[in-house]
Amino acid sequence: MQKTEGIATDAPKGGSTYGDFEIVDDQGDIELQTLFTGVCGTDRGMVAGHLQFAYNPKGQSNIILGHEALGKVIDPGSSTSLRKGDLVVPVVRRPGDCVNCRIGRQDNCSDGEKHEAGITGKNGFMRRTFYDSEEFLVKVPDLSMKDYAVLTEPTKNVMKALEVFGIVSKRSVFAAGDSTYRGKKCTVIGTGPEAFLYAMSFSDLGFTTHITNRHPVDDNRLKICEYFNLGFVDYSTDMGTFDQGIDVVVDTSGDPGTIFTFYRKLNNNGIMLLFGTNGKAQPTSVSGVDIDHMIERNLTILGTVDAAKIHYIQALEKLSQWGNLPNSPLKKLITSLYDPQDETVFTRRNPSEIKAVIRWD
Numbered sequence: 001m002q003k004t005e006g007i008a009t010d011a012p013k014g015g016s017t018y019g020d021f022e023i024v025d026d027q028g029d030i031e032l033q034t035l036f037t038g039v040c041g042t043d044r045g046m047v048a049g050h051l052q053f054a055y056n057p058k059g060q061s062n063i064i065l066g067h068e069a070l071g072k073v074i075d076p077g078s079s080t081s082l083r084k085g086d087l088v089v090p091v092v093r094r095p096g097d098c099v100n101c102r103i104g105r106q107d108n109c110s111d112g113e114k115h116e117a118g119i120t121g122k123n124g125f126m127r128r129t130f131y132d133s134e135e136f137l138v139k140v141p142d143l144s145m146k147d148y149a150v151l152t153e154p155t156k157n158v159m160k161a162l163e164v165f166g167i168v169s170k171r172s173v174f175a176a177g178d179s180t181y182r183g184k185k186c187t188v189i190g191t192g193p194e195a196f197l198y199a200m201s202f203s204d205l206g207f208t209t210h211i212t213n214r215h216p217v218d219d220n221r222l223k224i225c226e227y228f229n230l231g232f233v234d235y236s237t238d239m240g241t242f243d244q245g246i247d248v249v250v251d252t253s254g255d256p257g258t259i260f261t262f263y264r265k266l267n268n269n270g271i272m273l274l275f276g277t278n279g280k281a282q283p284t285s286v287s288g289v290d291i292d293h294m295i296e297r298n299l300t301i302l303g304t305v306d307a308a309k310i311h312y313i314q315a316l317e318k319l320s321q322w323g324n325l326p327n328s329p330l331k332k333l334i335t336s337l338y339d340p341q342d343e344t345v346f347t348r349r350n351p352s353e354i355k356a357v358i359r360w361d
């Protein structure tokens, strides 16, 4: 048993409490101080009691929340590569015993026996300090990334999705005639943090990229779009933009009706990446014509979840690249900073919010 000051919920019942907790499962001898933790829909869903798959660590009647974190090494313990003061990002998923988990690909766990920090059976990082082992820590290469490296965890999901896209796109020649993706079209559904990270990544690959929602968006979002060369479309008033077809659709909304509206715009050999989850969304209907469309056009629809350690490393490279652009608006993806004691972060969401972050130091 070990004492920790942080934010816990009783999974899957919900609620949130800030205070001192006894925890049982920290492994590793590297002592870390939490600097920032990102808040996402998973944390809010757990606090609301909506995520039935969430559970407490064995031997505890609660779980420390938080899977998106930036930490600082207080004591490197037996680590040979980390030093006091280094910044690190902890990995969310911890392996079970299946064949994928045994090769470090617990993102592709085949039997569901992996654990997820702050979600399923392992305490998360919304606390002052924690212990971990080198295997599950990714070093931030540059201390100047301190203000935005908390975005590594959401970005690592995008890096894995790009790996999956790379694999499935090989079923036909997907690139343009000059071997790049120039002229290919990507549409990302949603305007939250993951939507921006996806859109910025596909735009970097050369795609003409739009993000879209069913309503207009605020100035901060429009400025970020402009800087990263993304178009924004309010599809409730302008579906015409998509009439020329789309090569890649990424969904971050989890809304079946919207997903199939955009699915019907996919070009031959088109790929749809499903990423958003919303168990409470309204169902939609799919027709025989929709199925024909998939077959006749060689379409691929795929789901992608989580990521491996290599994708955290790629995410840090990507963030460093974006963060070092002249007058980069990358930090503007973080729209609100909260104190750990302020539990409204889990229950209220301002429309201008992209990413909310809790500051611990």
Ligand code: DN4
Residues within 6 Å of the ligand: 040, 041, 042, 157, 189, 190, 191, 192, 193, 194, 195, 212, 213, 214, 252, 253, 254, 255, 258, 275, 276, 277, 278, 304, 305, 306, 307, 354
């Ligand atoms: P988020 O900030 O809640 O983003 C969801 C976005 O979808 C918001 O901008 C929504 O807009 C928008 N949206 C909702 N309904 C519609 C609709 N019908 N048409 C267009 N847009 C819509 O969450 P996030 O960006 O942090 O994450 C995106 C999704 O990915 C969430 O569902 C997460 O659960 C999921 N996720 C998956 C993984 C994984 O697979 C990891 C992290 C997150 P508005 O309603 O706010 O206006 O590993």
Ligand code: BGC
Residues within 6 Å of the ligand: 040, 042, 067, 092, 093, 116, 119, 153, 154, 157, 305, 306, 307
């Ligand atoms: C995290 C993933 C995790 C997933 C579980 C997401 O918010 O980014 O690492 O596997 O939640 O649903």
Ligand code: ZN
Residues within 6 Å of the ligand: 040, 041, 042, 067, 068
């Ligand atoms: Zn998350």
